Every structure is written in C-alpha cells, then in structure tokens.
Amino acid sequence: MRPTVDVRLAPEAVAKLMPAPRSIVNGDEAASVVSVCCLRQAGVSRLAVSLMVDEVTARRFARTCRLGAWWGRWMMPSVLVAAAVILLLAVVDAVGEERRLLSVALVLAQVLAAVTLVGRLVLSSLASRHHPRLKVHGVLIRSVDREVAEVWADLNPRGAIEILG
Numbered sequence: 001m002r003p004t005v006d007v008r009l010a011p012e013a014v015a016k017l018m019p020a021p022r023s024i025v026n027g028d029e030a031a032s033v034v035s036v037c038c039l040r041q042a043g044v045s046r047l048a049v050s051l052m053v054d055e056v057t058a059r060r061f062a063r064t065c066r067l068g069a070w071w072g073r074w075m076m077p078s079v080l081v082a083a084a085v086i087l088l089l090a091v092v093d094a095v096g097e098e099r100r101l102l103s104v105a106l107v108l109a110q111v112l113a114a115v116t117l118v119g120r121l122v123l124s125s126l127a128s129r130h131h132p133r134l135k136v137h138g139v140l141i142r143s144v145d146r147e148v149a150e151v152w153a154d155l156n157p158r159g160a161i162e163i164l165g
C-alpha cells in the first residue's frame with residue numbers, strides 16, 4: 001500500500017493546472033487524463049479539474065458527475081414543486097372545514113423527505129474518495145498517491161497545489 005495525502009488546489013488555478021504525470025489513485029502510468037466536475041455541498045459545481053486516473057476511476061467520476069447534474073437539474077426542482085403542492089394541501093385544509101387533507105399532506109411530506117434523503121445518500125455513496133470537492137478554501141482531493149502529489153506540485157506554479165499531511 002503506497003502512502004497517500006490529501007491535496008488542496010487553489011480554485012483560481014484549477015483551469016490552468018497541468019495534470020499529474022501518473023495516476024493520482026495509485027501512481028500507475030497506465031492512466032489517462034479526464035476532466036472531472038467538482039462536487040460541492042449542494043451537488044455538482046461547474047468547476048472542472050483535469051486529473052490523471054485509471055479507467056475504472058474515470059468511469060466512476062463520469063457517473064457521479066452525470067447523476068449529480070441530473071439530480072440538480074431534475075430532482076431538486078421536482079422536490080420543490082412537490083413541497084409546494086404539499087403546502088397548498090395543508091393551506092386548503094386549514095381554510096376548509098374538513099381535516100382530511102392535512103394528514104395526507106403530512107404523509108406526503110414524510111415520503112418526500114425520505115426520498116430526498118435516500119437519494120442524496122445514494123449519490124454520496126457513488127462518489128469516489130478521490131473525487132474533487134469544492135470547499136471554502138479550495139478544491140480538496142483526498143487520498144492522492146504521495147509521490148504523484150509531490151511531482152504534480154512541482155509541475156505547477158507555486159501555491160497552486162498544496163499537499164496536506
């Protein structure tokens with residue numbers, strides 16, 4: 001098992017970074033450069049990083065970016081529309097004399113919350129531990145091969161890549 005480190009990339013330098021010369025996952029030379037979206041707390045960012053990775057990791061990155069973008073584009077608006085309908089049912093019930101709609105609204109709200117939570121957990125579990133994540137102080141990439149990270153930092157301008165531990 002080769003030693004790994006976390007790497008932080010300066011967000012303003014991400015677009016201009018030269019990719020690592022070998023795979024960031026395990027240091028293998030049998031890898032290719034892929035453009036990877038950065039994950040953020042609320043989904044997928046438009047910021048992309050060019051990384052050298054093996055084919056399996058590249059497919060996992062692509063799937064995570066594709067599903068994250070789909071979730072943000074289709075599921076989140078659908079969840080908001082469903083929440084608005086549930087709220088409307090609750091308001092109609094509060095104004096009306098019968099109290100049947102409120103219980104339906106509460107059940108629908110619980111189902112909606114469960115579906116949203118499970119969906120987010122599934123999306124999180126599909127992401128590779130190496131997937132770039134947009135944080136407040138830069139783009140964080142976890143578990144990068146130490147030797148590759150050091151060579152990668154030397155290939156790029158000073159301060160663009162920071163090796164953490």
